[in-house]
Amino acid sequence: MDNQFSQWEVFIQKKNGAAHEHAGSVHAADKNMALQNARDVYTRRNEGRSIWVVPTDSIVASTIEDEVVFFDPANDKIYRNPNFYKMPKGTTNL
Amino acid sequence: MNSTNNALYNYCLRLADNNLILGQRLAEWCSQGPTLEEDLALTNISLDLIGQAESFYEFATTFTEANCTADDLAFLRSEREFVNNVLVEQPNGDFAYTIMKQFLFSTFAKHLYTALANSSNQTICGLATKGLKEVNYHYMHSSQWLIRLGNGTDKSKEKIQFAANDLWCFTKDMFEMNSVDTLLIEQNITINLSTIYTPWKNDIEQVFKIATIDLPTDTNKIIGGIKGIHTEHLGHILCEMQYLQRAHPGAKW
Amino acid sequence: MQKNESSISFLEKQFQEKINNDIKIEPKDWMPEAYRNNLIRQMSQHAHSEIIGMQPEGNWVLRAPTLRAKKILLAKIQDEAGHGLYLYSATETLGIDRKEMIEQLQQGKAKYSSIFNYPTLNWADIGAVGWLVDGAAIVNQTMLARGSYGPYSRAMLRICKEEGFHQRQGYEIMAKMMAGNASQKEMAQDSLNRWWEPSLMMFGPHDSESTHSEQSMKWKIKVESNDNLRQRFINKTVDQAHHIGLTIPDKNLTYNKETRNWEISPINWEEFWNVVKGNGPCNRQRIAHHTKYHNEGQWVREAALVFAKKEMEIQ
Numbered sequence: 127m128d129n130q131f132s133q134w135e136v137f138i139q140k141k142n143g144a145a146h147e148h149a150g151s152v153h154a155a156d157k158n159m160a161l162q163n164a165r166d167v168y169t170r171r172n173e174g175r176s177i178w179v180v181p182t183d184s185i186v187a188s189t190i191e192d193e194v195v196f197f198d199p200a201n202d203k204i205y206r207n208p209n210f211y212k213m214p215k216g217t218t219n220l
Numbered sequence: 221m222n223s224t225n226n227a228l229y230n231y232c233l234r235l236a237d238n239n240l241i242l243g244q245r246l247a248e249w250c251s252q253g254p255t256l257e258e259d260l261a262l263t264n265i266s267l268d269l270i271g272q273a274e275s276f277y278e279f280a281t282t283f284t285e286a287n288c289t290a291d292d293l294a295f296l297r298s299e300r301e302f303v304n305n306v307l308v309e310q311p312n313g314d315f316a317y318t319i320m321k322q323f324l325f326s327t328f329a330k331h332l333y334t335a336l337a338n339s340s341n342q343t344i345c346g347l348a349t350k351g352l353k354e355v356n357y358h359y360m361h362s363s364q365w366l367i368r369l370g371n372g373t374d375k376s377k378e379k380i381q382f383a384a385n386d387l388w389c390f391t392k393d394m395f396e397m398n399s400v401d402t403l404l405i406e407q408n409i410t411i412n413l414s415t416i417y418t419p420w421k422n423d424i425e426q427v428f429k430i431a432t433i434d435l436p437t438d439t440n441k442i443i444g445g446i447k448g449i450h451t452e453h454l455g456h457i458l459c460e461m462q463y464l465q466r467a468h469p470g471a472k473w
Numbered sequence: 474m475q476k477n478e479s480s481i482s483f484l485e486k487q488f489q490e491k492i493n494n495d496i497k498i499e500p501k502d503w504m505p506e507a508y509r510n511n512l513i514r515q516m517s518q519h520a521h522s523e524i525i526g527m528q529p530e531g532n533w534v535l536r537a538p539t540l541r542a543k544k545i546l547l548a549k550i551q552d553e554a555g556h557g558l559y560l561y562s563a564t565e566t567l568g569i570d571r572k573e574m575i576e577q578l579q580q581g582k583a584k585y586s587s588i589f590n591y592p593t594l595n596w597a598d599i600g601a602v603g604w605l606v607d608g609a610a611i612v613n614q615t616m617l618a619r620g621s622y623g624p625y626s627r628a629m630l631r632i633c634k635e636e637g638f639h640q641r642q643g644y645e646i647m648a649k650m651m652a653g654n655a656s657q658k659e660m661a662q663d664s665l666n667r668w669w670e671p672s673l674m675m676f677g678p679h680d681s682e683s684t685h686s687e688q689s690m691k692w693k694i695k696v697e698s699n700d701n702l703r704q705r706f707i708n709k710t711v712d713q714a715h716h717i718g719l720t721i722p723d724k725n726l727t728y729n730k731e732t733r734n735w736e737i738s739p740i741n742w743e744e745f746w747n748v749v750k751g752n753g754p755c756n757r758q759r760i761a762h763h764t765k766y767h768n769e770g771q772w773v774r775e776a777a778l779v780f781a782k783k784e785m786e787i788q
């Protein structure tokens with residue numbers, strides 16, 4: 127019986143201080159293999175300085191059906207936006 | 221050419237030839253890997269090695285007539301002029317065999333480059349320092365596969381043990397020296413290879429232990445690479461690799 | 474039951490509206506089964522093409538004439554392996570796994586681009602493949618990057634970025650050979666003669682003959698027609714050929730000043746369908762190669778899995 131190993135998601139940090147961004151996925155049998163495969167597949171053009179690999183199964187995702195329930199409530203909370211506040215004319219450093 | 225330059229030229233060829241021939245062997249895996257990811261990994265190592273070969277050839281050309289190029293050295297010398305170690309020219313065999321060959325060589329290269337990173341020759345020092353980073357990765361990649369295969373199925377264990385036993389007789393050749401070494405050792409350009417034999421063997425033993433591979437007891441040794449005495453395989457590698465340059469002399473590609 | 478049907482037609486309507494408004498479809502979104510299947514067919518076919526395409530180029534890796542050429546070719550083939558991998562991953566988001574796709578390829582149930590069923594017979598073929606085959610692929614892939622399925626379009630963006638050097642390295646080989654000696658020029662022209670028509674066929678049958686085209690356009694899996702893309706490719710390529718002294722192997726090639734298009738002879742579709750059906754010069758060889766090395770890797774994959782299991786148990 128053929129097997130092609132399980133799938134891992136690859137996150138790459140492009141430069142120091144930056145967030146790890148999703149790059150794609152690889153197949154691998156174990157952690158070390160996943161890490162090395164990610165390196166060989168996604169950083170051949172010097173794109174990375176740190177890699178995370180996560181078993182695809184371990185990712186919990188919201189579904190499209192949740193979209194309205196999850197995100198619409200944040201629509202009208204404009205008081206979270208600094209521009210919501212009116213400052214007296216001439217105020218500086220704020 | 222003065223004697224030091226002559227020795228340096230020969231030494232660079234040795235380093236370059238080793239990398240080129242092993243790189244060429246690994247390139248044979250292109251589209252034949254056990255997984256797509258591993259196909260990429262093997263050709264990545266091949267690319268590193270060919271790149272290193274090119275750099276050492278380029279340095280070698282600085283000791284030759286003005287119009288000799290790295291490509292001339294790679295594509296227009298014949299079997300008896302190649303001075304690579306016989307290990308690297310051995311056929312790939314199966315995946316276990318290729319990985320074992322890689323591991324035995326990368327462990328050697330790791331110790332050699334570590335030493336050459338202190339060479340009194342600036343260029344050798346620079347190339348070794350740069351190459352060491354790549355070689356360390358090759359060492360990691362091959363040792364991890366050794367451990368997987370040694371601890372995998374009965375079949376994989378059998379194959380990796382066979383590879384160790386079969387390749388062992390070619391490893392002594394990597395530590396052979398001649399007058400080139402004597403001269404360069406005197407000037408701190410290179411090191412006495414016997415000094416890295418024990419560190420090399422220690423690494424091998426350590427990884428073999430984790431991989432549950434028995435250290436081969438084969439006392440046979442097949443040597444001669446640095447004198448241009450090779451196994452029959454090298455001629456065929458060159459035949460294929462040099463075909464276009466030989467068939468169309470003087471053509472620019 | 475009736476309610477169910479109407480809700481499906483509602484979903485379908487909503488789906489089509491999203492497409493019309495250029496909203497990308499994501500893996501977990503609702504999609505018509507036919508859209509899913511159409512994508513699986515096209516994307517896996519695309520992935521297989523990248524993988525099978527490694528073979529004709531790999532045929533010259535060991536014989537590349539310079540160290541530079543060897544490095545470039547290896548890196549290029551490696552990219553193609555990567556493309557295959559990105560595309561398999563993107564296809565997996567639709568609920569099929571790589572194992573199944575490989576099975577379909579080896580059993581002849583899934584196709585790949587027919588161009589790779591032609592042999593690479595001299596070094597100039599490596600130039601021609603990069604210049605023409607990758608050139609045609611870029612035209613096609615730039616269009617696919619605008620497609621409606623998120624993971625496919627993202628994979629295409631990444632791939633297009635990497636393709637940047639593929640066509641250029643191919644054209645560089647051709648240009649060098651055309652600037653070389655007589656036998657090099659002969660090789661270059663010979664390879665163009667063999668690869669020209671197959672590369673035109675890469676865009677698929679004429680729009681009027683293409684079975685999947687209409688629905689694919691409606692769903693924005695494709696956003697331009699085969700004939701449009703082919704014409705764009707011809708116009709670019711003819712000029713490039715002339716620029717380095719190559720002759721396009723078509724006696725009827727003429728420039729239409731009004732449309733500003735290069736017009737060509739009718740394409741030999743009989744040959745195209747013959748190769749698609751499996752009777753090209755290398756069809757059997759390509760699948761046999763793939764199957765052989767896939768099977769030879771089986772014990773390696775097994776060993777790695779057993780090892781991974783043991784490690785998990787220790788932890």
Ligand SMILES: [Fe+2]
Nearest residue numbers: 523552553556
């Ligand atoms: Fe590609």
Ligand SMILES: [Fe+2]
Nearest residue numbers: 553607636639
């Ligand atoms: Fe490409």
